[in-house]
Amino acid sequence: MFRCLLGLLIWAAFVVVVLCDVDYYKVLGVDRTASDKDIKRQYRKLSKQWHPDKNRGDETAHDKFVQVSEGILLDIGAFAKGPSIRGVI
Secondary structure (H helix, E strand, C coil): CHHHHHHHHHHHHHHHHHHCCCCHHHHHCCCCCCCHHHHHHHHHHHHHHHCCCCCCCCHHHHHHHHHHHHHHHHCHHHCCCCCCHHHHC
């Protein structure tokens, strides 16, 4: 179940990148030269801040959480080997 959900999330993130021109560095609030460690740190901070469980009923917080999640999913290089937003943007 988790694998399926993760796969769906990664696919959705890919579609968003192809269809939308979003600067995920700006979403994450880091420079394009930021290290993987800085990207991870900022992702964890923002994902806690905008998590839907902490902001029940706040659609804006949900949207920001989704954007932050998409940004880090595209920068999988910060967590493991794989495609990175560094190659996309």
